[in-house]
Amino acid sequence: MTHPVDVHVGKRIRHRRWLVGMTQQQLAEQVGIKFQQIQKYETGANRVSASRLWDIAEALDVPVSFFFEGIGDQVESKPASGAFPADLMGDKEALDLVRSYYAIPENQRRRLFELARVLSNVA
Secondary structure (H helix, E strand, C coil): CCCHHHHHHHHHHHHHHHHHCCCHHHHHHHHCCCHHHHHHHHHCCCCCCHHHHHHHHHHHCCCHHHHHCCCCCCCCCCCCCCCCCCCHHHCHHHHHHHHHHHHCCHHHHHHHHHHHHHHHHHC
16 A cells, blocks of 8 residues: 555656656656656655655755655645646646746746636636
8 A cells, every 4th residue: 555655755756757848767767767666656656765766856956855845735625616636736737738838938928827817707
């Protein structure tokens, strides 16, 4: 049975990897392991040792503490409308959207943001 902390750390690894646009294979190569091991870490099936977590943190350019952020929030708070997933940053589609959004030039991005704000107020 997987431990909730291992699952949380795995989700944070996957979250950061998606955010920087890195594949499991690329991360595995930087850390010196096989991509299957990254898969197991991300699902929480295997525990990440301290030294391996250190290497992963360096490869993903975050402090080790990043992987434990939000660990005390065991109860996921859902918005009243239920319009989006409780684990928004664990949702691949949401991360892809955020990555794409920040790839847009700033002046256009601000206009897109205002459009989205107006549309969400209409709905």
